Amino acid sequence: MSYLIEAKHLSKVFKDKESTVFKKKEIIAVDDVSLTINRGESVGIVGESGCGKSMLGKMLVGLTLPTKGSVNYDGNEISKLPYSEIKKLRPRLQPIFQDADSTLNPKFTVKKLIEEPFVINDISKSDANQRIDELLSYVNLGKELYGRYPHEISGGQRQRLGLARALSLKPDFIVADEPAASLDSSVQAQILQLLNQMKSNHGLGLVYVSHNLRIVSMMTEKVNVMYLGSFVETGDTQDVFDNPVHPYTKMLIGSVLTIDGDKRKLGKTKVFGEPPDPKNRATGCAFHPRCDCCTQICKEERPILKKVGDKNRFVACHNM
C-alpha cells in the first residue's frame, strides 16, 4: 500500500548562534522521526513547547527542508525538490498555522487574498465565486471585510482568512498547527468540523498539532507523543489516551484533569521539571532527568521505539 505521506528518519538541526570556531553548538529541533499518513487519516502530534512539533510539520509540507531524512508525498520526494517544484504541489499540500499573518500579503485586500489561490491556479471565475461563498460561510467571515487589508481586521479574522485560503483548493494533505487556538469556541467547532468533513468526503490526510489534548483526542485516530525532537510513544489515539505507557505520556496526559468527561480520569500526575533544552540534550534517554522510573541504563543508553502489547503501540523506554 502506498502512503499519502511517508517520512523517514527526519532530522532538523540548526547551528546555534553561540557557536564559536572552537566550540560548535547545535540545536536539534527534530531528531530521527519517521511516520506515515494515509488518505483520510488524521494523526496528532503532542508535546511540550519547543519539542519540535512545528518544525516537523513544516518539513512534512515542504516548507522547510530536513537536515537529514526524506519526505515522500504521493510518489514525490518533496524533501529533495527545488522550491519551484514544491510550489506547484502547494495547492495539494497545505500548512495551516496559528499565526496566519506570515502567509498573508499585507499589500493585498481581503478580497484579493481570498481570490488569489483561484487566480494562480487558473480556476474559472464562476467556480471560484461559488467556492469562495461556501468557504466564507464555513469560516464565518463576511464580505463586508473585502476592502480591508490584513492589518485592518482582527487576529481571529486573519486566522479564518488564512484557513479559507488553505482550504480553497481542496488540498489532500494538511498540517494544522494549532489552527483553532485563538478562535472563539463556536468558530473553533466549525473549523474542526470542516476539517473532519474534508477528511471523510475528500480523503484528506491531516496532521493535527496542538497543546489542547482534548481536541487531539477528538480529532485524530493516531497520536505521536514528542519529547525533545523525537517520538517517545505512538499509537491509536483512544488507546494512548486511555492507557498511556511512557512516563512522559503519563505526565502529559495526567496534567489534563479530565479528558472527555468522566470516561478518562487520569488527573493525578502533574507535569514537573523544566521543559528540556534542545542545546543540552541529556545523555541516554532525554527524559531521564525528569523521570520517576529512571535507572542506570536510562542515563547511558538511548531507548528506541519498540512495539508494546498487541495493539499498534510503540514506546521508547527502557522500563517496558
Ligand SMILES: Nc1ncnc2c1ncn2[C@@H]1O[C@H](COP(=O)(O)OP(=O)(O)OP(=O)(O)O)[C@@H](O)[C@H]1O
Ligand atoms: N530557525 C531556527 N533557528 C534555531 N532554532 C530554531 C529555529 N526554529 C525553531 N528552532 C528551535 O527548534 C526547537 C523546536 O521548535 P518548534 O517550533 O518546532 O517547537 P514546537 O514544539 O512547535 O513548540 P510550540 O509548542 O511552542 O509551538 C525549539 O527549541 C526552537 O527554539
Ligand SMILES: [Mg+2]
Ligand atoms: Mg509550534
